Amino acid sequence: MFSPRSIALGALSLMFMGSTCSAMQVPESLLLDSVAQSLALPIYTWSANGTHNAKGYTTEKADVADVQGLFEDCENINLNRKLATNFRSDVFGPGVIGFFYKCEKISHDTNMYWFTISSGNRSQIDQLCDPNQKYPIVYDKQHDTWFVDEPFDCTQRTSPSILP
Numbered sequence: 001m002f003s004p005r006s007i008a009l010g011a012l013s014l015m016f017m018g019s020t021c022s023a024m025q026v027p028e029s030l031l032l033d034s035v036a037q038s039l040a041l042p043i044y045t046w047s048a049n050g051t052h053n054a055k056g057y058t059t060e061k062a063d064v065a066d067v068q069g070l071f072e073d074c075e076n077i078n079l080n081r082k083l084a085t086n087f088r089s090d091v092f093g094p095g096v097i098g099f100f101y102k103c104e105k106i107s108h109d110t111n112m113y114w115f116t117i118s119s120g121n122r123s124q125i126d127q128l129c130d131p132n133q134k135y136p137i138v139y140d141k142q143h144d145t146w147f148v149d150e151p152f153d154c155t156q157r158t159s160p161s162i163l164p
């Protein structure tokens with residue numbers, strides 16, 4: 001079973017996502033080349049940013065808030081950021097890369113996350129930004145918490161400037 005919420009690459013992901021443009025101009029960056037190659041980053045990407053909420057529960061029945069798991073996930077994202085390759089592949093199929101870089105608790109059972117997301121397949125980003133998109137509950141092994149993702153609120157979207 002894939003684990004869409006559990007991939008944490010720490011500071012590396014922050015450096016990488018913050019430096020995508022300079023990676024194009026600085027081909028001698030071994031670090032960024034290596035990260036881009038191992039993630040199989042598409043050359044032409046569609047992307048979106050914004051915020052979304054997720055609720056955390058102690059069991060798959062989603063009846064009791066997992067206050068500790070929500071706290072730990074938020075804390076981890078604020079400290080380390082999170083880069084998720086093949087984010088929610090159960091919903092989108094492969095190839096969506098999600099970067100989560102800020103989190104705030106907004107109620108006892110809900111966190112708000114700031115995201116930037118990218119894919120080589122435009123319809124995956126259309127689907128992600130659809131306010132009616134539903135996400136099945138998923139288990140996060142790292143925090144032993146069941147998460148329900150709510151729709152992603154895309155505040156800004158970009159298309160490749162050079163189309164393939």
Ligand SMILES: *[C@@H]1O[C@H](CO)[C@@H](O)[C@H](O)[C@H]1NC(C)=O
Nearest residue numbers: 048049050051114115155156
């Ligand atoms: C989305 O990106 C734009 C442009 O960089 C930025 O101004 C905005 O604050 C971002 N929004 C969020 C929610 O991250």
Ligand SMILES: *[C@@H]1O[C@H](CO)[C@@H](O)[C@H](O)[C@H]1NC(C)=O
Nearest residue numbers: 092093121122123124125127
């Ligand atoms: C693009 O994503 C959609 C799902 O949003 C999928 O149905 C389609 O097969 C994907 N296309 C390619 C070329 O992977």
